[in-house]
Amino acid sequence: MIGRLHHTILDCPDPDASARFYSALLGLPITYRDDDFAVVATSDRASGLAFQRAPDHRPPTWPDPAVPQQIHLDVMVDDPVAAGAAVLALGARKLDGAGVYADPAGHPFCLIPLPSWADPVCAEIG
Secondary structure, three states: OOOOOOEEEEEEOOHHHHHHHHHHHHOOOEEEEEOOEEEEEOOOOOOEEEEEEOOOOOOOOOOOOOOOOOOOEEEEEOOHHHHHHHHHHHOOEEOOOOOEEEOOOOOEEEEEEOOOOOOOOOOOOO
16 A cells, blocks of 8 residues: 545635535534635544635536536435435535536535445434
């Protein structure tokens, strides 16, 4: 092994806003923030999602490849319909395709039905 994954980092115009969105979506705390960087993880000693300020950020244009998606996340959910409504309420927007959304900074992500091998995500969306 040469290294271990630390954070998956997404460029965005407002790191705090992106961190708040993913904190609510994933039920994880914001473990670090400054003006240009924020992290969502299980603890301040764990790897997680990080958001880096990119003043000239251009959101992906899913599914048009004019501005590539750059990165996307698959998020396992118990109920894709309820989860879709919940992410829209958080500020996501629906994109073309089943279960495809964009976070407030425009990064696409997919809500995927819970695979048969996975434990339930939560008892209730709230």
